[in-house]
Amino acid sequence: MNTLIKNGEIYNPEYIGTFDLLIIGEKIIKIGEIDENSLLSLGLTIEVVDATGKIVTPGFIDPHVHLIGGGGEGGFATRTPELQLSDIVRSGVTTVVGCLGTDGTTRHMTSLLAKARGLEEEGVTTYIYTGNYHVPTPTITSSVKDDVILIDKVIGAGEIAISDSRSAQPSIYEIAKLVAEARVGGLLSKKAGVTHFHVGPGKDRLSILHKLVEDYEIPPSKIYATHINRSKELMDDAIALSKKGAFVDITAADDTPEWIVYFKENGGDMEQLTVSSDGNGSLPKFDEAGNLIGLGVASQQTLLKQIISTVKDYKLPLEDVLKLVTSNAATALRFESKGILTEDSDADLLIFEKDTFELDHVFAKGCQMVKNRNVIVKGTFE
Known part of the structure; x- marks a missing residue:
């Protein structure tokens, strides 16, 4: 899954600002200002998540x-x-x-x-x-x-x-x-x-x-x-x-x-x-x-x-x-690519509502596991 998270308040876990975040496969590829149309022109299939007014943290x-x-x-x-x-x-x-x-x-x-x-x-x-x-x-x-x-x-x-x-x-x-x-x-x-x-x-x-x-x-x-x-x-x-x-x-x-x-x-x-x-x-x-x-x-x-x-x-x-x-x-x-949100770190991240701290979305190794507060990927025998 390739995902573009737009306008989130990014914590690394220190606060680094409001940015877009691009996930390709299991990795975070870019944090900054990202042009969605440019990605589409490359032929990438992108899921877009609007994180305006939300907090994005490491998993x-x-x-x-x-x-x-x-x-x-x-x-x-x-x-x-x-x-x-x-x-x-x-x-x-x-x-x-x-x-x-x-x-x-x-x-x-x-x-x-x-x-x-x-x-x-x-x-x-x-x-x-x-x-x-x-x-x-x-x-x-x-x-x-x-x-x-x-x-x-x-x-x-x-x-x-x-x-x-x-x-x-x-x-x-x-x-x-x-x-x-x-x-x-x-x-x-x-x-x-x-x-x-x-x-x-x-x-x-x-x-x-x-x-x-x-x-x-x-x-x-x-x-x-x-x-x-x-x-x-x-x-x-x-x-x-x-x-x-x-x-x-x-x-x-x-x-x-x-x-x-x-x-x-x-x-x-x-x-x-x-x-x-x-x-x-x-x-x-x-x-x-x-x-x-x-x-x-x-x-x-x-x-x-x-x-x-x-x-x-x-x-x-x-x-x-x-x-x-x-x-x-x-x-x-000694998990060198975990617990942080940087370019080339693992795409493990959470998206919270800023005011209530409700957990809206969970991504693990780039795959969305929780979407809009609902678990969408479950275990084999669940």
Whole structure:
């Protein structure tokens, strides 16, 4: 599909002005003043979208999604379902990174890889982490390093659990060895090579990650901690870790805007912060004795709603908030043509109503997935 988007207010994610934007195939070819008649004279078939009075932004990158479901903490009947394509695109997400969770026994890395490939065929960009909560962690090739090097979709390790009763209670040495493997795999394959950490509510919080930075030859940028919004104490610890150069991630929930404001006002490095959905992951609640007392399922829609709320209700600058789901995630995960709107970047973009922030259109790899607020491309079995 070739598309000309006319007169949109373009965010890169910084505001760059009101321009036309031309998509040819899967790439953005030109941003500026574009003569539609000249394109037609070249024999190109062009779909024109009038974006007058609308905001055009990069598509969202969701760095923590349970593509094949997760959970099971309440037994086999509580395993959450797989994610569908329409769930992804209606949330403004055009790139997802899939992970396993607690269960690395009945859910497998090969199944996660197959699901990622299927969603890519259906229209969005997908990557995965190798592993799950436990250390040693499940892989495809039997090596974290080899998975990152040899399997195109694998960009790092994760989600590795720390400060959680459901983790394998790994030692600092075991964690350091795993992070080093992921990093070397990234170096040899020109990928991010990050290790993505699930951080539970435990009293140790991020102490093991601070020790990695301080006592081992581990670049801080290869550490990526999520679920940092469980408590004020954990958020303060994450702020300190971000200042050392590690990436930290807020899981979208009803109080997400408040945590973003807190992070910013308390000196967190906003270039090191992202927000993810934990989409289709389970949301278990445990009592003080560790007994399961409740269970929910995370939705990618929460990510979109909370990003909009942060701008509309909490009045944070749109440019700053957009970075949390676009360019910051792209930097953390080394997606060089994602999270931005420039000539020759991937044609992943969103078009919002300027006043209401209603999501009107979604383009993924140049293909229109949402048109006039309706999903027009659905998954194979939807």
